[in-house]
Amino acid sequence: MKPDLDVLSQPTPVPFERAARLVKTPTFRQKTVPHGWNLLQFRPVRAFVTWSGFPAVLQLLVLAVFVALAVIGWGHYTPAGVNAKLYAKTNLVNLAIWGLWWPAIIWMTVLLGRAWCIVCPLELVSSQSEKLGRKLGLPQAPLAGWLAKGSLVVLLFAGLQMLVPGVQIHRVPHYTSLFLWTSLALAFGVGLFLKDRAFCRGFCPVALLLSAYGRGGMLAVRPSGQSCCNPNSKAPNARACPSLLNPARLNTNKDCLVCGDCVKADPAGEMQLLLRPPFSQTDAREPLASWPLTLFVMIVSGFVTYELCGVWKAADPVFAFVPEQVIKALHAGAAGGWIKGLWTIVAVPLLLWLVLGVLTLLLGGAKSLSEAWRRLALPMAVVVAAGHAAKGLEKFTSWAGFLPFAWAEPTGVQTALQMNAKAMPQPAAWFTLPTLSVLAMVLIGAAVLLALREARLADTEKARTRYLPIFLLGAFYFFLVFGWGGWLK
Numbered sequence: 001m002k003p004d005l006d007v008l009s010q011p012t013p014v015p016f017e018r019a020a021r022l023v024k025t026p027t028f029r030q031k032t033v034p035h036g037w038n039l040l041q042f043r044p045v046r047a048f049v050t051w052s053g054f055p056a057v058l059q060l061l062v063l064a065v066f067v068a069l070a071v072i073g074w075g076h077y078t079p080a081g082v083n084a085k086l087y088a089k090t091n092l093v094n095l096a097i098w099g100l101w102w103p104a105i106i107w108m109t110v111l112l113g114r115a116w117c118i119v120c121p122l123e124l125v126s127s128q129s130e131k132l133g134r135k136l137g138l139p140q141a142p143l144a145g146w147l148a149k150g151s152l153v154v155l156l157f158a159g160l161q162m163l164v165p166g167v168q169i170h171r172v173p174h175y176t177s178l179f180l181w182t183s184l185a186l187a188f189g190v191g192l193f194l195k196d197r198a199f200c201r202g203f204c205p206v207a208l209l210l211s212a213y214g215r216g217g218m219l220a221v222r223p224s225g226q227s228c229c230n231p232n233s234k235a236p237n238a239r240a241c242p243s244l245l246n247p248a249r250l251n252t253n254k255d256c257l258v259c260g261d262c263v264k265a266d267p268a269g270e271m272q273l274l275l276r277p278p279f280s281q282t283d284a285r286e287p288l289a290s291w292p293l294t295l296f297v298m299i300v301s302g303f304v305t306y307e308l309c310g311v312w313k314a315a316d317p318v319f320a321f322v323p324e325q326v327i328k329a330l331h332a333g334a335a336g337g338w339i340k341g342l343w344t345i346v347a348v349p350l351l352l353w354l355v356l357g358v359l360t361l362l363l364g365g366a367k368s369l370s371e372a373w374r375r376l377a378l379p380m381a382v383v384v385a386a387g388h389a390a391k392g393l394e395k396f397t398s399w400a401g402f403l404p405f406a407w408a409e410p411t412g413v414q415t416a417l418q419m420n421a422k423a424m425p426q427p428a429a430w431f432t433l434p435t436l437s438v439l440a441m442v443l444i445g446a447a448v449l450l451a452l453r454e455a456r457l458a459d460t461e462k463a464r465t466r467y468l469p470i471f472l473l474g475a476f477y478f479f480l481v482f483g484w485g486g487w488l489k
């Protein structure tokens with residue numbers, strides 16, 4: 001009998017006797033026993049993860065940094081006569097949040113899955129307020145289904161992206177401070193009135209980004225190969241997980257916050273914290289992404305296009321041509337930023353995905369445009385994440401040199417004025433643009449190969465119909481980062 005290789009990647013468990021029979025075949029073993037090192041084998045790691053202060057102490061430290069930045073940034077705007085782009089780098093708040101933290105989050109998620117969630121201060125605030133609400137006897141409702149699917153998260157993420165061109169949130173410390181305070185207040189309020197980690201599951205503006213980009217991450221909580229199909233397993237069940245997941249059947253990174261609660265509730269030692277190769281073959285894959293996730297990937301593909309064009313001087317005016325004409329025609333003035341935002345996260349994604357979706361339809365990969373988009377979303381997320389990571393690398397390495405100056409003068413006003421007047425030299429970027437261009441091309445090339453593999457693993461039958469669209473988006477991003485090197489004069 002041919003073994004059913006995908007049996008454990010399905011949400012429905014197979015009967016234990018059948019699974020035990022199948023485990024005997026070498027191919028099945030290779031696919032179902034999670035590959036990678038179980039970090040919990042190392043005593044210091046197990047002691048740390050099972051320590052009662054994990055991860056709260058780490059979250060508390062990061063919370064202190066968040067609050068300090070929010071306080072420092074409050075009331076500070078770009079000073080008159082100072083270049084806003086330069087001020088963004090000299091002010092500690094802008095630099096730390098948008099120049100260092102945000103690119104680091106993208107890279108961390110691509111490489112290590114939802115590792116950021118381990119230290120996230122918002123989870124600490126929402127979990128503590130949830131406890132407080134319980135103690136105060138407040139009525140705490142479960143999260144509504146539409147919220148749990150990420151419908152609000154995608155809107156919040158789109159709103160955040162609109163604030164970049166709209167009010168230059170990434171360049172104005174006061175707006176960044178407002179963003180931090182609002183996030184903390186929302187986490188607190190949601191925790192008080194909704195239960196089961198509702199903020200992380202239905203309100204966190206980056207939850208879909210972490211879920212989409214972190215699927216192939218190398219850090220993962222998984223049950224051991226013996227426990228995942230065994231009805232007699234002592235691996236913790238859904239009661240042990242504050243996110244309402246079933247740790248004993250965990251087979252994807254998409255919702256797990258790596259909080260370690262299931263490891264603590266696992267005296268039999270059946271839960272593992274794996275460090276494994278990226279995009280493990282043992283993970284479950286959905287052939288059809290949810291609508292919120294699909295919309296997220298579409299929106300972010302437009303934003304990444306804008307970001308990649310921004311580094312290449314020749315591409316920037318091409319990207320901005322249409323919104324500039326609209327702004328002129330409407331005499332939009334200060335509202336022009338919002339028009340650019342709509343162009344970036346609505347019009348460009350629709351144009352891009354219309355081409356990619358129609359191509360998938362013509363190749364017979366879907367019965368409707370919406371189905372084509374949903375089938376493309378998850379493999380495409382790999383390519384989009386690589387583009388995002390490439391831009392993140394460019395930003396991190398060109399902004400990091402400003403850190404000593406921002407540390408010495410957190411408001412950054414004098415530094416910006418002196419640099420503006422050329423009385424003080426600006427720190428050089430760590431890498432030249434040609435070097436970054438080569439690194440970005442390698443990254444996007446590798447992402448295209450991984451995305452093709454993801455398409456095949458998610459749905460072998462229809463995979464071929466998605467190869468060309470994936471390749472085209474990869475080629476488009478590849479072309480843009482090729483332009484960074486200045487080789488197309």
Ligand code: SF4
Pocket residue numbers: 116117118120121122123199200201204205206207210257
């Ligand atoms: S889902 Fe969002 S709020 Fe929750 S831990 Fe992760 S980043 Fe933090």
Ligand code: SF4
Pocket residue numbers: 221240241242243244245246247250255256257258259260261262263
């Ligand atoms: S599965 Fe385990 S590590 Fe993941 S969120 Fe649930 S309790 Fe935390």
